[in-house]
Amino acid sequence: MSQSLKVALIGANGQLGSDIVNHFSQSDRYQLTTLTRTDIDIRKADDVDRILTSQKFDVVINSAAYVRVDDCEQEVETAFNVNAIGALHVARASRDIGALCVYISTDYVFRGDRPDPYTEDDMPDPISIYGTSKLTGEYLVKQTAPRSLILRISSVFGKAGASGKGGNFVETMIKKAKAGDPLKVVNDMFMSPTYTYDAAILLDELLKAGTTGIIHGANSDNCSWHEFATQILSLANIDHPIEAIPASAFPTKATRPMNSALISDRLGDITNFKMRPWQEALAAYLAEKSYC
Ligand SMILES: NC(=O)c1ccc[n+]([C@@H]2O[C@H](COP(=O)([O-])OP(=O)(O)OC[C@H]3O[C@@H](n4cnc5c(N)ncnc54)[C@H](OP(=O)(O)O)[C@@H]3O)[C@@H](O)[C@H]2O)c1
Structure with missing residues (x-):
């Protein structure tokens, strides 16, 4: 059997991070070191250097981010310090130890003013501070780490819930519907909902294949937020109206x-x-969470 890969995972208790832990820890291929914000603050170059150069990691996965899209508009420095400069710190340390640097990115790097889904060859053109900070992170990773993998995911839901957002859309819909709250959801904004567990399996497959460069890793097909919400309640057997509204x-x-x-x-x-x-x-x- 080939030797296992030493992997450092930053953002290990996040929504995606938790599922990377769940999936990777079942495999002999990986020797996983999990790092949460109490272990490492990626805004601090010295911290990042000290921790990542302490062992000979083969792969460094950076799943840490400042994900509060609306707050990023006011907290521009924080957005860039975490999503761009933090990513640079991680990429530099990865370069110095010869590790593959994996940066998790987002669909929000795109403008979103066309009807077709975006491929890896499409030109990013973000329209928010969050998207701009993540795209800057992508560029800094590409420029700095000789070997990098940028995995773009979209509208994620995972069992841990987004720690930065205080839950996820699926849980919010179920909670509000069960409480009998009125639900209004936009029906003219489209995306590809993505289960973080599936993204973790994909990442495993990409590492096995030695993939570098940019990869889009959303679940297939796409829908409006209203269609997503309707499917959530339908599968969870909750009979509750959802008003369709424009963005x-x-x-x-x-x-x-x-x-x-x-x-x-x-x-x-x-x-x-x-x-x-x-x-x-x-x-x-929903089945794993016993909603159906
Ligand atoms: N959520 C989405 O819908 C979505 C969509 C597309 C792409 N993405 C991308 O997917 C990745 C994972 O997102 P997620 O949904 O799993 O978010 P999440 O649950 O908020 O996880 C982000 C993690 O980053 C950690 N973190 C924040 N600032 C840090 C810092 N300065 N140093 C070290 N760790 C820090 C957080 O720690 P604490 O919990 O201690 O704060 C948390 O564990 C991110 O790169 C995000 O941009 C997310």
Whole structure:
């Protein structure tokens, strides 16, 4: 059997991070070191250097981010310090120890003003501070780490819930519907919902294949937020109306792409693994959480 890869995971208690831990710790291929914010603050170059150069990691996964999209508009320095400069610190340390640097990125690097899903070849053009800070992070990682993998995911849901957002959309819909709260959800904004457990499996497959560069790793197919919400309640057997509203009726501090659905032109050439449709991933998530 080949030697296991030494992997450092930053952001290990986040929504995606937790599922990377869940999946990777089941495999002999990986010797995982989990790092939470109490172990490492990626804004601090010295911290990052000290911790990442303490062992000969083969792979460093940076799943840490400042993900509060609306707050980023005011807290621009924090957004850039974590999502861009923090990513640079991690990329430098990865370079210095000869590790592959994995940076988790987002569909929000795209403008979202066209009807088709975005592929890896499409030109990013973010319209929010969050998206701009993440794209800057991508560029800094690419420029700094000789070997990097940038995995873009989209609209994620995972059992841990987004620690930075205090839950996820699926849980919010179920909680509000069960409480009998009125639900209004936008029906003209489209994306590819992504289960973090599936993204973790994909990352495993990408590492096995020695993948570098940019990869889109959303669950397949796409939908509006209203369609997503409707499917959540339907699968969870909750009978509750959801009013469809246009995004213009739900103003937010950050401008969001109207269509940020992701599709991969590369994945089929790299692995036989296919991301399942979001509907199947959602059903699996709800079953695992005993909602259905
Ligand atoms: N959530 C989405 O819908 C979405 C969509 C597309 C892409 N993404 C990307 O996916 C990745 C994972 O997101 P997620 O949903 O798992 O978010 P999350 O649950 O908020 O996890 C982010 C993690 O980063 C940690 N963190 C924040 N600031 C840090 C710092 N300065 N130093 C070290 N760790 C820090 C957080 O620690 P604490 O919990 O202690 O704060 C948390 O564990 C991110 O790169 C995000 O940009 C997310």
